[in-house]
Amino acid sequence: MSGLGRPGWVLADRYRLIEKLGSGGFGTVWRARDQRLRVDVAVKEVLLPQAESSAEHAERVARAEREARNAARLRDHPNIVGVLDVVTDGVTPWIVMRLVSGRSLKQQLDGDGPVAVAEATTVAAALLQALRAAHEAGVVHRDVKPGNILLATDGGVLLTDFGTARHRSDHTLTAKETIIGSFEYMAPERIDGEGTPAGDLYSLGVTLYHAVEGVSPFRRDTIHGTMKAVMFDAAPPPARAGPLGRLITALMDKQPEARPSIPRALTLLADRTPPALESKPEVPGRNSRSTGGGRRRGEVGQLLARARDHQKRGDIGEAERLLREAAAMNDALSMSFLARLLENRGARTEAEHWYRQAAESGETLSMLTLGHMCMKAGDLGQAAYWYRRYVDHGHVLGKVHLATVHEARGENDLAELLYREVEQDGDMVALKALGDQWKSSGRTDAARRVYLASARAGYAPAKAALAGLTSR
Template sequence: MSQGGYAGALVGERYRLVEQLGAGGFGRVWKAVDERLRVEVAVKEVLLPQGGPSEASAANAARAEREARHAARLRNHPNVVAVHDVVLDQGVPWIVMELVTGRTLDDEIRAVGAIPAPRLAAIGDAVLGALAAAHAAGIVHRDVKPANVLLADDGRVLLTDFGIAVHASDTALTAAGMVVGSFEYIAPERAEGREAAPAGDLFSCGVTLYHAATGHSPFRRDSVSDSVLAVFAHHPEPLPGPAPLADVVGRLLAKDPAARPTAEAALRALHEASAAAAGAVPPQPAPPVVPAVPAVPAVPPGPGPVPTALDRSPAPPPAFGPPSPSYGPPAYAPPAYPPPAYAPPAYGPPGYAAVTEDAALDPFGVGEELPESGSPVLLRIVGGFAMLGLGLAVTAYVLLSYLVGETPASAASVTGAKVAVEAVSAGAAITGGVLALPGGSPQLRLYLGAGLGVLLTVLVTAVIAANAHITGAF
């Protein structure tokens, strides 16, 4: 076909042009139909410059091939328009791309004016993400501006038109000192003729975001020379709106390329600014995943072993049908604890305590079983035998005096008090002796010792009294 496409023309014997979607300095974009796959696509017609047919054809064919190659490197990025094919039809290069329904950011600004801050942050996030991917692949776009940012109807934001982009391995297609790009968006170092670098794309991105935030380009003037002069000398007013977003755009507009952040650094700052504006916490690394411990299965109803987490034996099959009846009396189950001891009812006025059989037999509590250590038992035995010896000695003295009849001279001085003392000594001696005997119940020993002591006391008293009466002591 001849130079210049038109509606209905067939490009590369495959793509039927439908209507023109837009035009720029380096070409026109058409809506077309891929008649082989029966899908709609976008086809970009690369225009020939005014420099002679042979030179123009070679230069534009190389440019189209380069754009397709650059875009193909980034075709999987969500913010870059995918390129599908490159066709050379009668010396005119055509680039077949994804058809994006929507309008450019430039059209959006012309229609609604300044873009609100939340929407602007989303646009900046998409453009910076596409530039970060391009720079990582060694590609410099060189023409970032609102007209090359597409706002799709499905909500996507895409960077397009890599027609003048360069790669580190590309051969120069422009004359030395020639500047390509839109002057009001071009970086100062690029306007001086320096080699394109990623920092230049960041400056152009900053101008694009400033334009979208305010509704006007900060360096647009009445002439190209005035626009270039503004790029060198003019410092725009700080961007209105949220401070973090204004700070990111202000750093992108730095005149010194070394002072501008990289695309990834700017993207990270923009994320933090968006999170701060929304009051959200920036995403944190996910904690390590801990393997889940197998849960212990629930205890099934009815008899059978209780399954555990380590039990790998198959479960018993479920029982079917009605339960089997049981016959006979239920098995005797002994009580878990002995029955409580019988407590007789209490009678009498309040405060009166019923006297039990044990309390009546042992009113002083001496029958209580107490742990016996070595020292108390020894002292009790020694003391008992000492009292027994003393008592026997006194009793023997009195009995001998009475039986022999030889009363010493001191016998006449026996008094009632002496009689009482000797009698009590004898009783105490026998009592201590009985208590000192080992074995048996302490209660029985107490009763036996007390009875014998009383009996001996009476006998001794009678004997001494009779002796004293005979000798005339009383």
């Protein structure tokens, strides 16, 4: 957060900050007063990692400008939060948006549990209209999830946070940007680096599943487990979705070409025919680019599935051979899996090489692992670098580990600032990790507090940790 970003401070001689509304991997959102027009607005302070290079700073500013540009194309749509302005405080970019009174779908799910089918249907209709407008304007959102869906007090439903969105005319900023987003809601092809309109529809399907069933279907206890589930596992058939289940299942098809178009999705949404009578939509024709991408994904997926089977049988040599073949196809996830296998059998130097290759290709778990490896080796500077990269890709968990670097350096004030940000963000995995950190340092009451917050959000490991702490 900028040192100037605090209640009462005036941004660009116009926007007076009132209170913080929330924060995440890409920025902190404030309620502010537009002193010129005398109305309240929301302003997002785009987070800039400490000690980043000039190139990284320029990239972050470019991303903020791109978010504003993409959202501004859609500012008049009733289901999209409109961007009003982009300003800087000399260093930090700020995005000024229309203020929406209400809460996110994530906040509603965390606080009240699953929503009724009727409400989920309203959300689905609004998001399909928002995505249709975005896609027709050439913008792919790439991070549709409950935290980016606002439920306004007036009954409106709006899509927000175009920080990871891309327009067809945008140039790629960096390779590491390719898989920014939340893995549990991400389409399989997004993990492979392809951000297409069909991926937004898949993410919407997972979001709707979570909304009505009360569970995120591909969330696992580890990031690797989540990524594997997205790539290979089928979600359990929705049990609470009623007629909405037909649309959810169709949107969550692993093959992007088999997912319904937005007009077809709206038809499915309006159709109250029992699901058993619904036939699978016809697979549309594919162009040469999608065919090639699909073939490559299919080949990599088969190699990974075979490698997993060999690992389960104990045939590590054949699993390694298959993973090397997949990694040779420049697949970041395969590089990460290969690195993990090599690390487990003691080949640390080669494992680190593949972790770096995967990290530079945008595979974020490898960034986290490299941070751990550097921390264990006592290289605090490199550990901080990789943890910051991990945070920069939207993972709050990285702040917990970055705080441990600050503590190791004796920078306790900076560590406490990051700990407070983790608590404010409310990410249940990060809260569990924070509880573990505080438990290990003897801060039992603080650990109990964050374990409880994580457990209330439904995170089973936090419930177990809380039970263990209570039983002492």
